[in-house]
Amino acid sequence: MIAKSTSALVEAARVYVDIARLRRGPEDLPAVPSLLLATIIAYGLVSLGFSALLPSEPGAHPVVLLAVDTALMLVWVKLMLRLARKPERFLQTSMAVFGFQLVLAPLFASSMSMFLRLRDDPSWQVPVSLLIVALGIWALIVNTRIFQSATQWPAPACVALVIAQALVTRGVLMAIFPEALGTDAALAG
Secondary structure, three states: OHHHHHHHHHHHHHHHHHHHOOOOOHHHOOOOHHHHHHHHHHHHHHHHHHHHHOOOOOOOOHHHHHHHHHHHHHHHHHHHHHHOOOHHHHHHHHHHHHHHHHHHHHHHHHHHHHHHHHOOOHHHHHHHHHHHHHHHHHHHHHHHHHHHHHHOOOHHHHHHHHHHHHHHHHHHHHHHOHHHOOHHHHHHO
């Protein structure tokens, strides 16, 4: 049983990497609740691990920020799929969103770390900032692809959904934790 679970996680990790590379989509994931839970737990652990390595702002605890961010993403996916009349795609879509973020987390954390360490060196500000922007654009593209695959809506509508989700999450976090919009909030969002 453990070997079967482990092989399912390894296969899911391969699909997450392929989703991040735009080679596969959420439809390539099995609709298994335990795999969604495992993916969210892995995402949370990786996010908290990287969050602990970076300087933090005073305010809400990173676990609380992560919990709110995760809950908002799950609600967003649920609402989006309900509007698209495809609620049966919730598990796969949620796994794809958290799984691809799990793949990109080390790149985002490394970039943020470089930015924070090199922010006083003008020769590195532009290249590191461009790297962060490129990763943000890549995340937008991948999320758009995931939502487009799940909803069958046109790409511009899915781009708007992704941007709206980020703005809503940021707004909710600002409303609940106005003092916590430093590094931890950036990683959670």
